[in-house]
Structures are given as structure tokens and as C-alpha cells.
Amino acid sequence: MHDVREWTAALKRLLMRYREPVIVQTLRSATAATIAYVIALRLSPEPAPLTSPLTALLVVQVTFYATLTNGIRRVNSVVAGVLVAIAFSLLVGLTWWSLALLIVASLGVGHLVRVDEYVAEVAISAMLVLGVTTVGFTAWARIVETLIGAVVGMACNLLLPPPVWVDKAGESIEDLARRVRQLMLRMGEEAAGSVSWQLAAERLHEARRLDQHIAQVDASLRQAEDSLRLNPRVKEGLLHRVVLRTGLDTLEICTVVLRVLARSFTDLAKARGSEDLFPKETGATVEQLLSEIADAIVSFAVLVTADLSANAESAEGRLTAELHTAAGTRDRLAELFQEEVGKDWENWQLMGAVLTEVNRIIAELDTEHRTRRLLEELDRVSREQRARLPRMSRLRERLGVQENLWRNRTGFGERSP
Structure with missing residues (x-):
């Protein structure tokens, strides 16, 4: 039995x-x-x-x-x-x-x-x-x-229509975001205490290894993009392709900035020697800020892979709130760094670099920035299609396909950038 x-x-x-x-x-x-x-x-x-x-x-x-x-x-x-x-x-x-x-x-x-x-x-x-x-x-x-x-x-x-590989690509994008989040959390925990430069260098190597995962996500995304082309089951395939591609581009930029941030932590750990990487209050603020940015990166990945639905709207609202909280923590960290520079002026460049790098990640995840990036990419792809296939573009315009795409594009930009 x-x-x-x-x-x-x-x-x-x-x-x-x-x-x-x-x-x-x-x-x-x-x-x-x-x-x-x-x-x-x-x-x-x-x-x-x-x-x-x-x-x-x-x-x-x-x-x-x-x-x-x-x-x-x-x-x-x-x-x-x-x-x-x-x-x-x-x-x-x-x-x-x-x-x-x-x-x-x-x-x-x-x-x-x-x-x-x-x-x-x-x-x-x-x-x-x-x-x-x-x-x-x-x-x-x-x-x-x-x-x-x-x-x-x-x-x-x-x-027998072929499968659409968008879900697999979305899963790979979210997996990349979670890997970035885990690394940022570990870096934040170590920044709040004493960390050797060898351990900081190990985090730098982990940040570099993220490039391999980006390559895997890019391959999965190319497969998803091909599955959307000429697929009778998919409408507005261009919009979905651009949304996923621009989302991956943003995560790649964040990964590069995170690698630079790990480099700054390593250099600062070498300069500090046996001392703590940051003073107690400053280190706790750095840990909090990296934790908030890490959560925002995951929310951004969820927003990119969500459909044009209530899920996308809730993901956008959550991302906006997390970025607002992170911006407040960043401002508090800037004040602490300003006080710290007066006591340790020799490392002011490294502390300034840390502030610049976290600010760059927050700016890349900003919803308004993503809206502009998405619309620019849609314009570029549309121009290339019209230049490459002028007759097909004229036929699409006569059938109203292009108007529907632009209408939905505008709605997407307003709801889920």
C-alpha cells in the first residue's frame, strides 16, 4: 500500500x-x-x-x-x-x-x-x-x-506553439538579485565590526564572481527574447523584451558598483589595520543602509519580472518606499562621514567613495530613472525596426499595432517603470 x-x-x-x-x-x-x-x-x-x-x-x-x-x-x-x-x-x-x-x-x-x-x-x-x-x-x-x-x-x-521562456528568464533575474542581496548583507555585517583586509578581499572576489551569473542570466534572457519573436501566443513581445533587458542592464550596473564598493572596503581595511572598519555608530549605519539597498534590489527584480497587474503596482510601491528609506539612511551616513573626516582625514577619499557608490545604486534603482531608461530603449528599438523593415513598419501602423504598443508603453511607464 x-x-x-x-x-x-x-x-x-x-x-x-x-x-x-x-x-x-x-x-x-x-x-x-x-x-x-x-x-x-x-x-x-x-x-x-x-x-x-x-x-x-x-x-x-x-x-x-x-x-x-x-x-x-x-x-x-x-x-x-x-x-x-x-x-x-x-x-x-x-x-x-x-x-x-x-x-x-x-x-x-x-x-x-x-x-x-x-x-x-x-x-x-x-x-x-x-x-x-x-x-x-x-x-x-x-x-x-x-x-x-x-x-x-x-x-x-x-x-503546438513553442514554450515561452520568460518565466525562466525572470527566475534567473530574481536569483541574481538575491545573490547580490546576500553579498551586500554580509558586507554590511562585517562593516559594523572589525574585519581583516583578507576577509574584505574575499568579498571582493565574490563580487567579481557575480559576472559569471550575469552571463548565465544574459543567455537565459536571449532565449526568452527569441521565444517572444513571432510567437502566436504572445502579444506585445517587444515590450516584454525591452522590460527584461533594461532590468538586467540595471542589475548589471548595480553589480559593477557593488564590486567597486567591495574594493573600497578592502582598501579601507588595509588602511585601518587592526582597527574597526568604521566607528560603532557609523558601522551600524552602513550595515543598515546596505541592508535596505539589498532589499530594494530584490524588489526591483520582482518589479521587472512582474506582469502589468496588481503585482507590478505593489512591487513598485514597495520599491519606492524602500528607496525612500535608504535615501534617509544615506543622508544620515553622509553626516557621520563628515564628522569622521575631521578625525581621520587621511581616509576621506575612501569614505567619500563609499558614499558615492551607494548613492549610485540608489539612483539606478530609482523608478523615475527606470521610466526614462525604458522609454528611451523602446524608442531606439522602434527606430531600428522601422529602418530595417520599413514595409513591415508601415503595415503595422496601418493595422494599428504600433499605436497599441505606444499606448501600452505609456501605461507601463506610469504604473510600473
Whole structure:
């Protein structure tokens, strides 16, 4: 009975995960490859048309935008390879030196037709076709199978829409913000007491290691941006892409400033020697300020990843309150630093640097600053789209798509910058 309950609980957990992007992508790929193989069995002259499911598997990428672009490039690469093979078979046939020339010519043609990562596929297709006797028969079969796989792969995206990876990107952004918060809290606790320069240097190394997490978040965000392009389930994909991208840019700036702050703490610890990093009252104020800024960074990440809903409004209100509190603590710290400079004028530059760095983070998280940054980025992206696709832009304007985007953009700027 106990085993049955465990098996039932495991089955429920599995069913609850059916909407996860990885599971959805696996099912989509397997479905597309199977359908492509069944169709190719009826249309291709080959007894085992495995090129068709292989093409479908490669074409059905994570996002619809990637699927469309990869499908076109893969079809171009295979057709180009087949044409090169036919030309070589008519002129020289298959020898060791003709194979070498075939590979060189195929790779060159691949670069000319701009198939990007499928350049090697041109040479592979050419070698497979040239290596058989009935060149015309094999060339036709390979083209048919490739077209079947590409068409099935793109059709699966219309019938089975690809997952939207925005939630995963949002989770990675919030995870980065929490890592920054934990580091700031540790730095604040150590600033309130005596800390060796070696320990302060260790915090500096931790701040530098945050760059690795930023790279991971950037990769996750690029995947989310691709999943929003040409996705029939997503409206206003441009707005979502810009919101997430500008949010990550702000967190990256805060991370860089935090690294500089850790550098200032390390230099100050070296100058202090065995003494406390700050006087008791000043150290307690620094700890409080870093704690308040750390909470504001997490609230900012929640605001960036929240939908245009009550959650975004509450996150904005919480962020505004936390920044207001942090600004008051910063002003009190500035007064304490001013008094401290009169007693320890040799380190006034380091104390001034600490005040400048925390003030920069507060300014970057400010809601009005984010509103301006967001609107500027939307303007820039819109101008680039109009310059790159003028006909599409005119069509969007006639259909009213651009007006809706600007209307929603204005509302977003007012509610959740």
C-alpha cells in the first residue's frame, strides 16, 4: 500500500511538470520527427528516409523564431550541397582529390548562401549524394526528405506553439538579485565590526564572481527574447523584451558598483589595520543602509519580472518606499562621514567613495530613472525596426499595432517603470 502511494505521488509530480519548457520542447521534437518520418515513408523513394526526421529534429528549435530561421537555412544548405554533388558527379566523379575539392567547394558555397551554422551541412549533403552511383535518384530523395522535415518542423510550431521562456528568464533575474542581496548583507555585517583586509578581499572576489551569473542570466534572457519573436501566443513581445533587458542592464550596473564598493572596503581595511572598519555608530549605519539597498534590489527584480497587474503596482510601491528609506539612511551616513573626516582625514577619499557608490545604486534603482531608461530603449528599438523593415513598419501602423504598443508603453511607464 505504501508503494502504491509513493507511485501515485510520483505520477502526480510528473503530471504537474508537463508544462515545463524542457518537457514541452522534448514532446514537440519527438512529435515532429515521428510525423516527418511517417510522411517521408510515403513520399520518398528511399526505404528508410531518416533524413526527414533528422531535419525535423534539427529544425524544431526551442523558439518559433529559431525554428523558422533554422528551417530556412537548413533547407538552403541541403539543396546547395545536392547541387554541388550533382555538378561534381557530372564532371569528375568520386576520387580522393575530387572529394577534397568537393569539401572545399561545398564549404565555400555554404558561406556564399549564408547558412551560418549549417555550413558543414552543405559538405555533408554533397558527400552523401556523391558517394552513391545513382546520383539523380539520391539527390531527389534527399531534397524531398529535407523539405518534408522542414515543413513538418515549422508546422508543429503552429499546431503546438513553442514554450515561452520568460518565466525562466525572470527566475534567473530574481536569483541574481538575491545573490547580490546576500553579498551586500554580509558586507554590511562585517562593516559594523572589525574585519581583516583578507576577509574584505574575499568579498571582493565574490563580487567579481557575480559576472559569471550575469552571463548565465544574459543567455537565459536571449532565449526568452527569441521565444517572444513571432510567437502566436504572445502579444506585445517587444515590450516584454525591452522590460527584461533594461532590468538586467540595471542589475548589471548595480553589480559593477557593488564590486567597486567591495574594493573600497578592502582598501579601507588595509588602511585601518587592526582597527574597526568604521566607528560603532557609523558601522551600524552602513550595515543598515546596505541592508535596505539589498532589499530594494530584490524588489526591483520582482518589479521587472512582474506582469502589468496588481503585482507590478505593489512591487513598485514597495520599491519606492524602500528607496525612500535608504535615501534617509544615506543622508544620515553622509553626516557621520563628515564628522569622521575631521578625525581621520587621511581616509576621506575612501569614505567619500563609499558614499558615492551607494548613492549610485540608489539612483539606478530609482523608478523615475527606470521610466526614462525604458522609454528611451523602446524608442531606439522602434527606430531600428522601422529602418530595417520599413514595409513591415508601415503595415503595422496601418493595422494599428504600433499605436497599441505606444499606448501600452505609456501605461507601463506610469504604473510600473
